[in-house]
Amino acid sequence: MTADSKKTEVRHRDTLAVRAAVEPSQYGENSEALYLTSGYVQPSAAAAAARFAGDEEGFTYGRYGNPTVASFEQRLAALEGAEACISTASGMSAILMMCMGLLKAGDHVICSHSMFGSTIKLIGSDLAKFGVESTFVPQTDALAWKAAIQPNTKLLFAETPTNPLTDVCDIRALADIAHNAGALLALDNCFATPALQRPMEFGADIVMHSGTKYLDGQGRVMAGALCASQELVTKTFLPVLKSGGMTLAPFNAWVVLKGLETLDIRMQAQSARALALAQWLQNHPGVARVHYPGLSSHPQHALAMAQQSNCGGAVLSFEVRAGDADEGRARAFHVLDSLQTLSLSTNLGDTKTLCAHPASTSHGRLTEAQRQTAGVVQGLVRVAVGLEHLSDIQTDLDRGLSRF
């Protein structure tokens, strides 16, 4: 929808996070309205024809668009610094929309092998059934990404920092590799969010989101989105939405829209706790190793600070001290089973701190050898840090770490 001239003068992200939206209705509501409607009454037959043809702006049918959904899209696009955004029912359906829009049989995709598990399954297995080829490369090795380029490579898809080891890739380097090959770079920005990292500033063409995570921020609804150029959104992704129907529900859009208003302060507060917790864990006798981009011991610390607004983010993982894999698993389980305040949950992006054992959950379907390559050892615990008081988080983790 068109922004009025007053709005186009607004440049600051903080302001856009609470203001970017479609125009209020004739009732002048200050909080954006939740439009629960599947259809729209057309002003005239000619206007309906023009709207369906895409020659005139206006809503036609709930699968194609909705004012509440459009407000969420405008706000997220503003935060990412993108021309446009198109939303979907979940993060995975955003990836499906991207792949269906950009790829056909015989095309090739390159991804990191530490991508989100369902992403690896979707691209490596499900899309392979339709003749899409894929190569998975080490996250941080730009030369491996470059070496994997083929004449039919259409898309490079990365995620940074990764889950659960927080490996950071160089977005600018991958964008250059993609563009030199005539391909596009898509970036899954779930972990850092636009509050910390805006991949388009480093040359990414598409930014993908699971709105289910930090954008909502309170673990309530599923949502997904792609931010990209107006042309990609209108010509490549919107047709997939219209025929594929992976539409974001207006209620979910409204929840995530309101979540974006506090995204920045949540990310700052949760990341500050994560940094303090990472430093405390690093000095804990029961902990062998901490993975957190905000620590100077992180292999890509400098790159992470440059790419992520000088901030490590809210997710960390640590390895318990153990003699072998079996002991590591037992000790990690003990830490999780000793929790009294924090949640044992494989989700992330909540104000409640969520702790998980990746080797038996998100990475449980891999073979032990694959897990070793990925670094997801049995003693690894992931913590998505929320907003509880730091000392309560420490007390809860210390219970299982100090006594075994």
Ligand SMILES: *Cc1c(COP(=O)(O)O)cnc(C)c1O
């Ligand atoms: C959760 C997640 C997804 C998938 O999003 P859903 O909303 O669960 O479909 C994709 N990428 C990353 C990094 C995620 O954490």
